[in-house]
Amino acid sequence: MSTETIVDTIAAQPASSAAASNTITAAEEARRSFATRALRAGYDPAEHANASSVPIYATAAYQLRDEEHATQIASFELADNIYTRISNPTTNVLEQRLAALHGVEGAVATASGLAAVTYSLLNAALGGGRILTTYRLYGGTVATFSDVLPDYGIGVDIVPNPDDPESWNAAILPDTKALLVESVSNPLSIVADIEALAAVAHKHGIILIVDNTLATPYLVNPFEYGADVVVYSTTKAINGHGNAIGGVVLESGAFDYANGNYPQFERKEWFFKSRERVERSVLEIAPTTPFTSRLRGILVTLLGAAPSPFDSYLTLIGLETLKARLAQETASTERVVGFLEEQREAGRITAIYHPAAHDYPYRELADKYLTRGYDTVIAFDVDTEERKRRVLDALRLFSLQANLGDSKSLAIDPFVVTHPELTLDELRIAGITPSTIRLSIGLEETDDLIADLRQALDSAYAA
Structure with missing residues (x-):
């Protein structure tokens, strides 16, 4: 069998042997x-015993028909x-669904x-x-730069001026392998210029990785602007219920990993061997989805951070209502930003970080990329x-939680709780101050949310 006809196994998800006659094609799905x-x-x-809801396949392994x-x-x-640990039918549906929402093929949960x-x-x-990035990231991501990646021989560089594409260009070194940004940053809602990056x-023949967690594919699809890899914490708005931890990696399928900058994708490995025991590269077995195929085959399979079927099921249930929730x-x-603007005029608030704020400095980028509405943080x-x-102690409706994107409205102290891994200098560069409060707006009645914020500010300033 030629490599051109080998099934792109790791990236493509398993299908039932009982194919339905009315199966939707990829082209029909995209429309x-x-x-x-x-x-x-x-x-x-029809491929799952006609179950209306995606079943939870609570099994560790699968019966093989025979040796062949x-x-x-x-x-x-x-x-x-x-x-x-490699694939599961419940998780497969989640991966396929998220891939369809982005118009791509490769996805790994x-x-x-x-x-x-x-x-x-x-x-x-x-x-x-080396990875080139900024401090405008979730605190746990920043912590990997100093506490994890160097021990694996991977360097991280911080771009001097993340608002200037030329600053990124000048900071790229011969061994830089990727640019990493959040499309909308946590917690200050700074919108990255994805297309320019x-x-x-x-x-330079390297990839752009975009963490699109805050925006979700509903507000912006980074692949439409040239991103090569998109990652999510599905724990957040994609799930929307705060009941399951998860993530996903997707790839565009358009990047040339055989350009010489990524030898690991061209290297022949025993893991990808043929039935004749011939070593092959991931590019040979998965030419259209090498990034996610290698990530599944080597990293998820061998390091083991695979989602449980139940968590995939919970994420699917949340994903069904993503558009309605975000709308x-x-x-x-x-409306909450409008209330905070009033409080700023009254001298109670010194700064607001959100595209809806009147002095938000990234409005042009927000209007370019967030065409369905601004983010909810x-x-x-x-x-x-x-x-x-x-203020935080006086809140009664907002829950103090280290999460965002939940259907319930949340509040947290990013300086202390969500970004403590950053040093004081890094926090200053990221723009997070000791007096910053982060809100995540949920589905409660807006008037109730504003009333809670009003009484919390009244209480804090009365004291």
């Missing part, structure tokens, strides 16, 4: 609306399940968002490469650190 794909993509009930069946799977001639980020960086910079990365939450967010500063503590 459907976002909401329809979020509800139905990647799932045919096992050989076909092991040699990547057939896409089928063999062990849940992981056990957490941080696993998705870390595995992507390890996959790109294996063997001593993709042009910089591709000029309401983004509208509520803008608001950060704002009060006058002192002690005042911040009083």
Whole structure:
């Protein structure tokens, strides 16, 4: 069997042997609306005992028909399940659905968002490469730069001026393997110029990795602007219920990993061997999805951060309502920003970080990329650190939780809780102050949210 006809096993998800006659083609799927794909993509009930809801396949392994069946799977001639750490039917539907929402083929679910980020960086910079990024990232991601990646021989460089594409261009070194940004940063909602950064990365033959957690594929699809790899913490808005941890890595399928900058994708490995025991590269067995295929085959399979079927199921249930949730939450967010603007005029708030704020400096980028509405995370500063503590302690409807994107509205202290891994200098560079409060707007009635913020500010300033 030629390599051109080998099934792209690791990237493609296993299909049932009982194929339905009305199976939707990829082209038909792509023509459907976002909401329809979020509800139905990647799932045919006829292939799952006609179950209306995606079943939870609570199994560690799968019955093999015979030795030939096992050989076909092991040699990547057939896409089928063999062990849940590698693939699982419930998780397969989640991966296919998220891939359909982005218009791509390759997707791999992981056990957490941080696993998705870390595995992507390890996959790109294996063997001593470097990652170019900023401090405008989740604190746990920044911590990997100092506490994990150097021990694996991977260097990290911080771009001097992340708002200037030329600053990124000048900071790229011969061994830089990827640019990493958040499309909308946590917690200050700074919108990255994805298109400009993709042009910089591709000029040097390297990839752009975009963490799109805050925006979700509903607000922006980074692949439409040149991103090569997109990662998520599905724990956040994609799930929307705060009941499951998860992550996902997707790839565009357009980048040339045989350009000489990524020898790990061209290297022949025993893991990808044929039935004749001939070593092959991931590019040979998965030419259109090498990044996610290698990430699944080497990193998820051998390091083990695979999601459980139950967590994948919970994420699918949340994903079904993503558009409806964000439509309401983004509208509520803008009203809450309007209230905070009033409080700023009254001298109670010193700064507001959100595209809906009148002095937001990245409005042009927000309007370019966030065409369906601005994100649902608001950060704002009060006058002192002690005042911040009083406001947070006085909140009654907002829950104090280290999460975001939940259907319930949340509040947290990013300086203390979500970004403690950053040094004081790094926090200053990132723009996070000791008096910053982060809100995540959920589905409660907006008037109730504003009333809670009002009484919390009243209480804090009365004291």
